[in-house]
Amino acid sequence: MADQEESFGPLHSPGGSESRELPSENKNEKQNGPTTKSPSSQTTYIQQGMEGIKVYLHERELWVKFHEVGTEMIITKAGRRMFPSFKVKVTGLNPKTKYILLMDVVPADDHRYKFADNKWSVTGKAEPAMPGRLYVHPDSPATGAHWMRQLVSFQKLKLTNNHLDPFGHIILNSMHKYQPRIHIVKADENNGFAFIAVTSYQNHKITQLKIENNPFAKGFRGSDDMELHRMSRMQSTKEYPVVPRNTVRQRVGSSQSPFSGEIQGLSSTNAISSQYSQCDSGVSSTSQDMLPQSGSFPLPHEHSQEYHCIKRKAEDDCHSSEHSYKKSYLESSSSEDDHYYRPVGYTQSLSLAGGPYRSESSQRQACMYAGAAQGAEPVPSLEDISCNTWASVSPYGSCSVTSMQPMDRLPYQHFSAHFTSGSLVSRLGCSPGTGLQSPTASLQGNEYLYHHGIPRTLSPHQYHTVHSVSIMPDWNENS
DNA sequence: TCTCACACCTC
DNA sequence: CGAGGTGTGAG
Numbered sequence: 001m002a003d004q005e006e007s008f009g010p011l012h013s014p015g016g017s018e019s020r021e022l023p024s025e026n027k028n029e030k031q032n033g034p035t036t037k038s039p040s041s042q043t044t045y046i047q048q049g050m051e052g053i054k055v056y057l058h059e060r061e062l063w064v065k066f067h068e069v070g071t072e073m074i075i076t077k078a079g080r081r082m083f084p085s086f087k088v089k090v091t092g093l094n095p096k097t098k099y100i101l102l103m104d105v106v107p108a109d110d111h112r113y114k115f116a117d118n119k120w121s122v123t124g125k126a127e128p129a130m131p132g133r134l135y136v137h138p139d140s141p142a143t144g145a146h147w148m149r150q151l152v153s154f155q156k157l158k159l160t161n162n163h164l165d166p167f168g169h170i171i172l173n174s175m176h177k178y179q180p181r182i183h184i185v186k187a188d189e190n191n192g193f194a195f196i197a198v199t200s201y202q203n204h205k206i207t208q209l210k211i212e213n214n215p216f217a218k219g220f221r222g223s224d225d226m227e228l229h230r231m232s233r234m235q236s237t238k239e240y241p242v243v244p245r246n247t248v249r250q251r252v253g254s255s256q257s258p259f260s261g262e263i264q265g266l267s268s269t270n271a272i273s274s275q276y277s278q279c280d281s282g283v284s285s286t287s288q289d290m291l292p293q294s295g296s297f298p299l300p301h302e303h304s305q306e307y308h309c310i311k312r313k314a315e316d317d318c319h320s321s322e323h324s325y326k327k328s329y330l331e332s333s334s335s336e337d338d339h340y341y342r343p344v345g346y347t348q349s350l351s352l353a354g355g356p357y358r359s360e361s362s363q364r365q366a367c368m369y370a371g372a373a374q375g376a377e378p379v380p381s382l383e384d385i386s387c388n389t390w391a392s393v394s395p396y397g398s399c400s401v402t403s404m405q406p407m408d409r410l411p412y413q414h415f416s417a418h419f420t421s422g423s424l425v426s427r428l429g430c431s432p433g434t435g436l437q438s439p440t441a442s443l444q445g446n447e448y449l450y451h452h453g454i455p456r457t458l459s460p461h462q463y464h465t466v467h468s469v470s471i472m473p474d475w476n477e478n479s
Numbered sequence: 480t481c482t483c484a485c486a487c488c489t490c
Numbered sequence: 491c492g493a494g495g496t497g498t499g500a501g
Contacts (some may be wrong), residue, residue, distance in 0.1 A: 074497085077482075081495070161481085174480080482501090489495080 052092035053184060058151055059084055070120055079158030079169040086154040086180055093144025098187035100140040101147060103154045104132060105170050108177040127173045134183075135170060141187045154182070 057063060062084045063071075074080045086103060093099060107129050114123040135157040139146065160169040172178055201207045211217040 083496090484500090485498085487496085487498105490493090 050184075050186065054091045055182065055184070056089040056091075058087035058089060073159055075159045075161040075172050075174060077160060077162045077165075079160040079162075079165070079167060081155060081158055082180070086157065086182065087151045088154075088182055089151055090147050090184065093148055093184070095143060095145035095148070097144050098141040099144055099147060100185040100187055101137040101142075101152055101182065102140065102185065103135045103137070103157060103180060103182050105159070105172060105178045105180045106132070108179045111177065112173075113175050113177060123175075126176050129173075133168065133170045135168075147184075152182075 066084065073082050090101075107126060110126040111122040112124045112126050113120050115121075135154060137152060137154065138156070139152075158167070158169040159172050160167070161172060161174055162169075163171055165171055196202075201210070211220040
């Protein structure tokens, strides 16, 4: 590790950053320290504890070497690992705070490429983006001390071209350009709530709480005893309890559109930008870059995202995972719901990151497919990551740290979570028992990531996914 | 282009 | 050894 210091490219630094359009590479170098601060109005701000976070890409030289030629990554139906693998060194985290590290891969542009005459060129428009999936590092959640102790490796992450992939691998389109990003999410113990899905309430106390607090169950308020008895009777008999039914529909139904109602929302987004280094050191921030665009993208797409988590196994450099089991969760939510829950500020804060290139319809479709594929999966479950803060980093170029505040509403749409390893709850959740993760949080986070993490302006495209071997892109535009 | 079987490696 | 990752070449 130490020896590699030089091979690490700083990914991010605290401080706001100015928005930029240049390739991260160029800009990054220029901006190492905190640069401009973003307007507070932008909601961009540095969250407490996130200011000093820095992420360094391991073996940056190797990435550069590939980058100069036009990096390509094979994608197969079964899933293929990336090489170079993504490994980073993280510093500046609060040793005691828990964080979730995850990675996603977003479209670098909306073009389709071809390799001819020994060079890459645009051939047309990109295929609709796949549902965004997130790869949650197997060690998540873990303390800052844990993450900083050694390199954080994402080498187990796999890329696939199977739109119906049931393994939680990141789905990409061949001959399209993508950019990998790493996100650091500060676990928020306050958002860590878990729940047990049921088709009818098992605990009368819960039924009572629902009636007392859910406005749609007002009709059952009143003389409790009577009501309770009635309720319990109905439940036991499997009848269709009016109240429960609604409730059930909402909650349980969540299997499909999960927590739409329950989730908390994203918060106003706050993003911190950090700096990244593209190839060298600098990193630039993205957050701001992204934020500014607020407004540009009205909305969130409905993509489903997945969290993929693999169980860790000690090995290699760092954290890696091995066995695993996965859970997948798919949700589909109606756009109405989305609307309903979407925080006001949400739209504004969203930005592009991959957004621009995705269409809702396509997203949905993807979701559907995913759902089908996942149907086979054993136990779909939803997990969520509760968090307030995100930091996203991409190898080449950009790193951003964003923070989110808990919201009351939920903001989100569908996401699906895939975990290869233990339950997220334990992993992501902060506190078992009562709190765990609610899908909501994760969702939010995801969206957030998607929108903010990125870089459209930022960085250069990192690589092309190709099915077969090949070649080199013209990185000129970027670098 | 993509898929698949397969030899070769690493762990 | 077996499991699993990788690139290759045939189809």
